[in-house]
Amino acid sequence: MVFVDHGIFRLIYLNKHRVSPLFWRAAQPTPGQLHQSGRDGVKTVVNLRGGREFGSWPLEREACEQSNLKLVDFVIRSRGAPDRERIASAKAFFEGLTYPVLAHCKSGADRAGFMATLYLLVHEKRPLDEALKQLSWRYGHFKFAKTGILDAFFERYRVEGLEKGIDFQTWVETIYDPEALEHSFKTKPWADWFVEHILRRE
Numbered sequence: 227m228v229f230v231d232h233g234i235f236r237l238i239y240l241n242k243h244r245v246s247p248l249f250w251r252a253a254q255p256t257p258g259q260l261h262q263s264g265r266d267g268v269k270t271v272v273n274l275r276g277g278r279e280f281g282s283w284p285l286e287r288e289a290c291e292q293s294n295l296k297l298v299d300f301v302i303r304s305r306g307a308p309d310r311e312r313i314a315s316a317k318a319f320f321e322g323l324t325y326p327v328l329a330h331c332k333s334g335a336d337r338a339g340f341m342a343t344l345y346l347l348v349h350e351k352r353p354l355d356e357a358l359k360q361l362s363w364r365y366g367h368f369k370f371a372k373t374g375i376l377d378a379f380f381e382r383y384r385v386e387g388l389e390k391g392i393d394f395q396t397w398v399e400t401i402y403d404p405e406a407l408e409h410s411f412k413t414k415p416w417a418d419w420f421v422e423h424i425l426r427r428e
Contacts, residue, residue: 241334241366245342246350248325251360253334254282257289263328264293272329274337276301296324304336305372307404307411308379313344314398320349335366336373343380347394354380354388375411382407 240259242252255263260271271290276299277283290297300319302308329345331337339361346357361367361377369377387397 241338242328243334243365245345245360248327249342249345250326250328251334251338251342251365252328252330253338254330254332255286255328257285257292260286260289260295261293264295268295268326268328269324270296270298270327272323272327272341273297273299274302274329274331274341298323300329300341302331302337302340304331304340305375307375307407308340310398310402310404313402314395316344317348317395320345333366336361336376339365339367340376340379347380354384370413372413374413375407378407378411 240252240255242250242255245251250263250268252259254275255271263271271286273283273286275283287297289295300312300316302312329338329341331341342360343357346352346360347354358377358380361369361380367373367376382402383394383397386392386401387394392401
């Protein structure tokens with residue numbers, strides 16, 4: 227966890243932020259940080275990375291069991307168009323969680339930001355522009371790299387759905403085209419190099 231999964235950096239800075247009174251976002255927490263989250267009142271941990279049989283995953287699973295935290299997965303890609311079926315299921319997923327919730331990816335920048343945006347837009351019915359503040363450089367997110375496809379997804383909704391009076395859920399289920407989004411999205415080579423080789427994002 228500390229070396230292969232770059233956990234040594236997260237021991238210094240977890241990139242943890244409160245999105246709303248019942249929802250937190252963060253990087254991959256250590257067992258100690260999970261125990262503290264439980265003491266702070268968190269009931270559910272949402273792993274956006276998915277299960278892994280090395281390093282962080284078994285430690286997280288064990289820590290959640292010890293602290294009576296419910297651990298659930300909602301796997302999101304950080305460099306590809308969001309999966310239609312997965313995003314369409316978000317409304318029911320949020321409704322089924324036991325709050326307060328801590329959602330995390332590896333660095334707390336991209337997938338955590340996407341999930342926080344999705345939570346505010348879908349579950350709390352916040353305006354798109356307000357929700358999109360969760361995808362920001364202040365959390366370590368870079369929209370000019372491949373991870374910017376997460377921003378492009380919501381901007382595509384703005385044009386194809388919001389501006390036409392179509393709600394988000396209907397747009398995802400009937401209009402959203404992941405392949406078209408992938409085809410149209412362009413990155414900046416310098417940003418890709420920085421994210422891939424300096425930040426070494428997952």
